[in-house]
Amino acid sequence: MREDDLLQKLQQFWGITPEIIVPNGDDTLVLKHDSDKLLLLTVDTGLENVHFTTKILSFREIGYRICAGALSDIAAMGGIPLTILVDLEVPPYLNENNIISIYQGIKELQENYHFSIGGGNIVKGSRLRLTITVLGEVEKDYYLTRSGVKNGDYIYVTGDLGRTLMFLDSIYGLLEIDKEVLKILREKFAYPEPRINLMKELKQKYRINAAIDISDGLGLDLSRMAKMSGMDIFIEGESIPLHPEVKKLDFEKKLLLLKAIQSGEEYEVAFSSPDDISHPLVTKIGHAADGTGRIIMRLEGEDKEISQMGYDHLEELNK
Amino acid sequence: MREDDLLQKLQQFWGITPEIIVPNGDDTLVLKHDSDKLLLLTVDTGLENVHFTTKILSFREIGYRICAGALSDIAAMGGIPLTILVDLEVPPYLNENNIISIYQGIKELQENYHFSIGGGNIVKGSRLRLTITVLGEVEKDYYLTRSGVKNGDYIYVTGDLGRTLMFLDSIYGLLEIDKEVLKILREKFAYPEPRINLMKELKQKYRINAAIDISDGLGLDLSRMAKMSGMDIFIEGESIPLHPEVKKLDFEKKLLLLKAIQSGEEYEVAFSSPDDISHPLVTKIGHAADGTGRIIMRLEGEDKEISQMGYDHLEELNK
Numbered sequence: 315m316r317e318d319d320l321l322q323k324l325q326q327f328w329g330i331t332p333e334i335i336v337p338n339g340d341d342t343l344v345l346k347h348d349s350d351k352l353l354l355l356t357v358d359t360g361l362e363n364v365h366f367t368t369k370i371l372s373f374r375e376i377g378y379r380i381c382a383g384a385l386s387d388i389a390a391m392g393g394i395p396l397t398i399l400v401d402l403e404v405p406p407y408l409n410e411n412n413i414i415s416i417y418q419g420i421k422e423l424q425e426n427y428h429f430s431i432g433g434g435n436i437v438k439g440s441r442l443r444l445t446i447t448v449l450g451e452v453e454k455d456y457y458l459t460r461s462g463v464k465n466g467d468y469i470y471v472t473g474d475l476g477r478t479l480m481f482l483d484s485i486y487g488l489l490e491i492d493k494e495v496l497k498i499l500r501e502k503f504a505y506p507e508p509r510i511n512l513m514k515e516l517k518q519k520y521r522i523n524a525a526i527d528i529s530d531g532l533g534l535d536l537s538r539m540a541k542m543s544g545m546d547i548f549i550e551g552e553s554i555p556l557h558p559e560v561k562k563l564d565f566e567k568k569l570l571l572l573k574a575i576q577s578g579e580e581y582e583v584a585f586s587s588p589d590d591i592s593h594p595l596v597t598k599i600g601h602a603a604d605g606t607g608r609i610i611m612r613l614e615g616e617d618k619e620i621s622q623m624g625y626d627h628l629e630e631l632n633k
Numbered sequence: 634m635r636e637d638d639l640l641q642k643l644q645q646f647w648g649i650t651p652e653i654i655v656p657n658g659d660d661t662l663v664l665k666h667d668s669d670k671l672l673l674l675t676v677d678t679g680l681e682n683v684h685f686t687t688k689i690l691s692f693r694e695i696g697y698r699i700c701a702g703a704l705s706d707i708a709a710m711g712g713i714p715l716t717i718l719v720d721l722e723v724p725p726y727l728n729e730n731n732i733i734s735i736y737q738g739i740k741e742l743q744e745n746y747h748f749s750i751g752g753g754n755i756v757k758g759s760r761l762r763l764t765i766t767v768l769g770e771v772e773k774d775y776y777l778t779r780s781g782v783k784n785g786d787y788i789y790v791t792g793d794l795g796r797t798l799m800f801l802d803s804i805y806g807l808l809e810i811d812k813e814v815l816k817i818l819r820e821k822f823a824y825p826e827p828r829i830n831l832m833k834e835l836k837q838k839y840r841i842n843a844a845i846d847i848s849d850g851l852g853l854d855l856s857r858m859a860k861m862s863g864m865d866i867f868i869e870g871e872s873i874p875l876h877p878e879v880k881k882l883d884f885e886k887k888l889l890l891l892k893a894i895q896s897g898e899e900y901e902v903a904f905s906s907p908d909d910i911s912h913p914l915v916t917k918i919g920h921a922a923d924g925t926g927r928i929i930m931r932l933e934g935e936d937k938e939i940s941q942m943g944y945d946h947l948e949e950l951n952k
Contacts, residue, residue, distance in 0.1 A: 317755060320729060324753055327736045331749040333715065338752025345716060345751070345768070349667045357676070357720045357766050359756050396652065397664060401676045401764060410639060417646045430650040432664070433657025434643055436636060437678050441759070445720060447676050447766045449664070 354450035358384035362442040375504040377419025384446035385508035386581040390527035393452035395429035403443035462524035463543035467586035476574035477502035506581040525585035537621035546605025551613035555597040673769035677703035681761040694823040696738025703765035704827035705900040709846035712771030714748035722762035781843035782862035786905035795893035796821035825900040844904035856940035865924025870932035874916040
């Protein structure tokens with residue numbers, strides 16, 4: 315089974331009350347609650363041996379990374395976080411100091427994003443798991459969804475792509491990478507930046523029509539945005555933002571770009587806008603036109619459809 | 634380490650924003666959000682082989698039971714649920730129909746409690762896990778916490794106690810119980826009733842000063858309520874509500890009552906009130922007086938301190 319197909323079937327169970335403006339087919343629920351702001355609610359899970367191992371991340375980094383991932387969903391709606399809840403599954407090998415380190419990692423994000431830790435829940439289990447619930451808010455008349463891409467919009471992405479996947483490939487022994495460069499790749503994996511403040515700033519200066527957190531990779535998530543908007547998206551392969559140190563790696567350019575498109579959990583935001591945006595953290599990578607949800611990337615003069623390139627959480631499961 | 638000690642240490646990380654009225658040391662966060670209602674936010678997890686197994690519960694029952702447990706935290710605040718998010722970890726042996734059954738179990742609760750399923754998140758893992766986030770609301774001037782017990786209050790508990798633990802004891806081969814009776818015990822385990830509507834009704838008729846969801850057993854959870862209120866609580870053992878079929882079991886009365894006090898995940902609510910409450914689903918079990926957080930149970934003329942009798946999620950973990 316594919317994740318998107320299953321989620322579509324499950325939608326029969328969702329959204330029965332009039333308060334729900336966007337059910338979290340968008341990863342984040344948007345909810346009216348007699349206020350001039352809308353509420354945002356999202357939940358995200360990091361699982362040992364699925365999303366991380368304690369061999370490659372410290373406990374502090376695990377706390378930071380999983381929390382950043384949850385905040386990233388709020389960023390993609392153009393909102394800000396108010397408070398989070400922490401649900402922690404504790405395996406027998408974890409001690410009290412390890413748990414406090416996880417919380418310290420979460421707390422590192424508070425300085426920039428001003429949410430509170432509303433509380434926590436601890437359950438004894440067999441593996442380390444961290445589930446973060448975020449309650450946030452967004453302006454009533456300006457929240458971002460996946461379905462708002464307009465004909466002629468430019469497509470943008472924040473930050474740089476590919477470091478996460480290349481770091482993991484190196485860890486798994488699929489790539490050999492110089493230690494100093496590996497540090498730079500690791501930095502993005504351990505301390506991704508949720509784009510909350512950036513999206514807020516962009517919304518103030520420009521019209522943003524649609525946005526998505528590209529946690530399953532640019533290819534797959536752009537294709538979700540394109541499908542829900544009834545658009546085709548055309549990408550200029552050469553324009554996909556790579557980190558300078560990644561560009562220098564001894565790889566074919568084409569391979570690097572494909573890695574960047576498939577790299578999951580980058581916690582960057584892809585968005586569409588009719589405006590010409592100039593910002594050091596934002597790259598224009600293409601444009602949208604009426605269509606059927608395809609993602610077409612032009613690379614070395616050739617067009618290639620890349621719509622399904624990314625990480626599907628359920629693809630390997632039995633039917 | 635003990636769960637309560639650890640949670641106390643973690644409180645240094647909680648509640649930095651002025652919106653937070655009660656951090657979820659009460660299991661449920663209470664939050665101001667420019668409205669005449671307060672928001673409630675809670676998260677609860679059910680884990681395969683910790684809280685249930687697929688041998689003793691169907692997928693539909695798993696969905697129902699875990700969701701009921703999360704709703705129970707809202708009941709203990711005197712609130713109502715607005716919407717829930719479903720975070721599901723799917724092991725390889727689960728198929729699509731199993732997942733839909735879990736959602737159907739959750740949906741069964743909608744008829745009585747009118748929340749919406751705001752959306753879901755699915756992650757591939759190794760065991761079945763269901764994490765339910767509930768967003769609820771409560772009147773600004775009448776929400777219930779653990780710390781409100783007043784000198785002279787009566788102590789009440791909803792429903793009947795003990796069936797959950799006796800059912801599990803029987804499943805684990807510790808007790809031998811007649812099949813027909815086992816069905817009645819199982820009913821409580823598979824389909825616990827979150828006391829949302831009952832607490833709402835009681836709040837309208839009576840003054841309720843404090844409440845707690847006794848998910849870790851009456852003894853341990855009452856002791857939390859007593860400690861946070863600076864009270865001692867005196868229980869008349871004989872008055873603890875047992876199901877009629879449980880009373881008939883061939884056990885010493887004392888043993889039955891101790892089982893009832895230790896039985897976790899009953900999803901009943903214990904609360905304190907100065908009023909004489911008469912309700913078929915509510916039992917007066919004792920009273921409170923100024924003190925230090927002890928729970929003293931009178932049984933066959935003898936007083937016994939039972940403050941720590943219950944389920945501690947972390948007790949077996951290493952330090």
